[in-house]
Structures are given as structure tokens and as C-alpha cells.
Amino acid sequence: MKKYLFHIAVNKLRLLMILMVSISLSGNLIAQDSTSVEPVVKKKSYARNTFEGNFLIDNQTVMVPIKGTFEFDIYHRFATTDKGFTDLFGLFGSANMRLGFSYSLLDNLQVGFGANNYNMQVDLNAKLAVIKQTRDNAIPVSVTLFGDIAMDTRAKSSVLPIINTTDRLSYFSQVMVARKISEKFSIQASLNYTHFNNVEGYLDDKNVVQPKMKNDHISYSLTSRYKISPKTSIIFNYEQPLTTHYMNNPKPNLSLGLDMKSSGHDFQVFFGNYGYTVPQNNSFLNQNDFTKGQYVIGFNMSRLWNF
Numbered sequence: 001m002k003k004y005l006f007h008i009a010v011n012k013l014r015l016l017m018i019l020m021v022s023i024s025l026s027g028n029l030i031a032q033d034s035t036s037v038e039p040v041v042k043k044k045s046y047a048r049n050t051f052e053g054n055f056l057i058d059n060q061t062v063m064v065p066i067k068g069t070f071e072f073d074i075y076h077r078f079a080t081t082d083k084g085f086t087d088l089f090g091l092f093g094s095a096n097m098r099l100g101f102s103y104s105l106l107d108n109l110q111v112g113f114g115a116n117n118y119n120m121q122v123d124l125n126a127k128l129a130v131i132k133q134t135r136d137n138a139i140p141v142s143v144t145l146f147g148d149i150a151m152d153t154r155a156k157s158s159v160l161p162i163i164n165t166t167d168r169l170s171y172f173s174q175v176m177v178a179r180k181i182s183e184k185f186s187i188q189a190s191l192n193y194t195h196f197n198n199v200e201g202y203l204d205d206k207n208v209v210q211p212k213m214k215n216d217h218i219s220y221s222l223t224s225r226y227k228i229s230p231k232t233s234i235i236f237n238y239e240q241p242l243t244t245h246y247m248n249n250p251k252p253n254l255s256l257g258l259d260m261k262s263s264g265h266d267f268q269v270f271f272g273n274y275g276y277t278v279p280q281n282n283s284f285l286n287q288n289d290f291t292k293g294q295y296v297i298g299f300n301m302s303r304l305w306n307f
Contacts, residue, residue, distance in 0.1 A: 098277035123150035
């Protein structure tokens with residue numbers, strides 16, 4: 001009898017152990033199944049340094065500094081070089097200069113302010129990166145929007161027929177699409193829109209004021225960079241007007257130069273035929289013709305701080 005009861009106890013113990021092992025294994029399998037179905041979320045990795053800086057010669061780039069970046073810019077354009085040694089290739093001629101200040105409110109949004117000596121203009125601008133190229137090319141291009149509004153602050157006079165404050169205003173907007181093709185080469189295409197509230201006019205045979213130009217102007221631009229060393233690049237910019245005006249049609253821009261970058265600084269020196277420092281002036285007013293050798297020597301400098 002005792003032997004029989006012992007066998008029963010052993011059998012029950014075996015059943016209990018088998019049951020515990022089964023529960024343990026099933027729990028592990030359930031845990032493994034539950035973890036295996038969870039999707040793996042990969043963080044997007046964006047292409048870096050499509051261009052070295054915020055602008056390239058006379059054109060904005062798709063680049064927007066990270067949140068908290070303060071930027072100080074100096075743009076300088078000498079007179080045209082076609083007079084040769086008479087004014088030392090424009091170095092002794094009248095020059096245009098702009099001082100600009102920008103701050104990145106967000107990683108993809110920058111706002112800025114500037115002042116330049118041409119027509120005593122002040123301007124406000126904003127730049128928004130809406131699409132960024134990824135390293136795996138799931139997103140193949142970067143897209144950025146830029147807008148600028150400038151005001152002519154000169155005193156009203158007989159040669160400056162300002163009636164309303166709005167007559168002083170001009171606007172520039174731009175859609176930029178860029179691709180970093182390799183670590184050395186990047187290219188960008190832009191569609192540009194310019195508007196002047198007030199344009200120059202003349203009196204016709206009936207003594208009626210007629211505008212010399214339309215108020216609106218459209219152009220496109222091509223920009224590229226090729227790195228020849230880790231800190232130096234060859235830079236190129238071309239802008240082609242598309243709008244045909246009644247007279248004084250703007251001339252296209254052709255520019256070539258060098259971009260030299262150091263920690264926190266970016267310096268560009270170049271030849272081009274845009275002599276202004278505000279984009280709507282260049283697109284709308286440029287009369288320098290590169291086919292006649294009417295180039296200017298220019299440089300851009302920028303300094304960035306992160307807060």
C-alpha cells in the first residue's frame with residue numbers, strides 16, 4: 001500500500017513539473033512573438049552640408065542653420081571692371097554693401113534683417129526648409145522657400161515721387177530645389193518672383209505717364225558647388241530673366257568664384273555681373289551685360305554663433 005501511494009505521489013510530482021515547464025515555455029514563446037511583431041522605426045538621416053553656407057554668390061541656398069544659430073553677414077560689390085586701370089577694375093568706383101543679421105527660430109526656420117547703402121534700403125526676410133534630402137535617397141532632393149521684403153527709406157523729393165508708403169516696397173520670393181549628388185558636387189535650381197510696387201515711368205506723346213517696366217518679374221537660377229579640398233570649393237551661379245518688359249529688360253547674371261570655409265566662418269570671392277546686394281534689385285534692375293565685360297568683383301563673409 002505504501003509503495004502504491006509513493007508511486008502516486010511521484011506521478012503527481014512529475015505532472016506538476018511538466019505543467020510548470022510548459023507554462024514557462026509558453027510564456028517565453030508569447031514574449032518572443034510579442035516582441036517580434038513590433039515595427040523597427042529607423043530615424044531619418046539627412047544629407048549634410050549640401051552647400052557650405054546660407055547663400056552662394058548672389059543666390060540663397062537650401063541650407064537653414066540649426067535652431068539657436070545667429071548669423072552675421074557682409075555682402076560687398078565693387079564697381080564694374082570694364083574701365084580697367086582707370087578705377088583699378090572697379091575697386092575705386094562706387095560700391096554696394098549690405099550688413100545682414102539672421103537667427104534660426106527653429107531647426108527649419110530662419111528670419112533675418114539687413115540694411116544696404118543702395119537707395120538706403122532696409123529689408124526683412126524669412127527662410128523655411130520644407131523637404132530635406134535623406135542619405136538613403138528615400139527623399140532625393142531638398143526644397144526650401146525664401147522671401148524678402150525691402151523698403152526704400154530715402155526722403156521724398158522731385159526725383160523720388162513717393163506718394164504712399166507702399167510705393168517704397170519691393171518683394172522677392174524663391175522656391176529652391178537642390179540635390180547633393182556626391183560629397184564634392186551639389187546643384188540647385190530656383191524659380192524666382194520679384195514685385196516692385198512702384199516702377200519708373202515716362203511721359204508719352206499724349207503727356208500720359210507710362211511705366212517703363214512691368215511690376216512683376218519672373219526668373220530662374222542655377223547654382224552649383226564643387227569641392228576641390230575639404231575647406232575650398234569652386235562656386236557657380238547663373239540667373240536668367242523670363243519676363244519681357246516694355247523697356248530696360250534686366251540682363252542675366254553669370255558668376256564664378258571660390259568658397260573658403262573655416263570653423264564658424266565662410267568667405268566667398270567671385271566675379272559676376274550682379275552689382276546689387278538685395279535679390280529683388282539684382283533680378284529686376286540689373287543692366288550689367290557680361291557679354292560686354294561688365295563684371296564686378298564681389299565678396300561675401302558670414303560668421304555663425306550657436307546659443
